[in-house]
Amino acid sequence: MTDTETQAEAPAPTTAEAAPASKNDDLEERLVAEGEIAGDYLEELLDLLDFDGDIDLDVEGDRAVVSIDGGNDLSKLVGRKGEVLDALQELTRLAVHQKTGERSRLMLDIARWRRQRRDELAALGKKVAERVLASGEREELSPMTPFERKIVHDAVAAVDGVHSESEGVEPSRRVVVLLD
Incomplete structure (x- = not known):
């Protein structure tokens, strides 16, 4: 070269x-x-x-x-x-x-409605994840928009030992939190 x-x-x-x-x-x-x-x-x-x-x-x-x-x-x-x-x-x-x-x-x-809603949903996701972890029982949340479900999924993903899935068909699609 x-x-x-x-x-x-x-x-x-x-x-x-x-x-x-x-x-x-x-x-x-x-x-x-x-x-x-x-x-x-x-x-x-x-x-x-x-x-x-x-x-x-x-x-x-x-x-x-x-x-x-x-x-x-x-x-x-x-x-x-x-x-x-x-x-x-x-x-x-x-x-x-x-x-x-x-x-x-x-x-x-x-x-600031979305910002407040994001904070509420993140807290809800964490709370439900901890409840499912303690009880061992799956928990279904109310129907949510795709934006809202994403926030909950992200909050649940931050808690070890549980995971979340979306079930149902729009507009009744909801988050379900389960043990791993």
């Missing part, structure tokens, strides 16, 4: 090493763009509905997160069990899809 060949090959690993960072940068840019499109859409919607609220954009992992906080009576945009929030999230994802041509996994939170 000549010095010329060695020099020609030397930059290749550097380029390969830079590729993952570039891919992550591209993903981050795409998610930020999704968040901005969603923020604009939601700002127009809030104006139409005459609601006040501060819109915050963030990226968590592989999804854009848009939060609306600070307004009076935002609970009306959440609904009793988050149904209105889920519908607004889906509409926002459709608005992003319409502008980008790509499916969005964007998450919308209003008045």
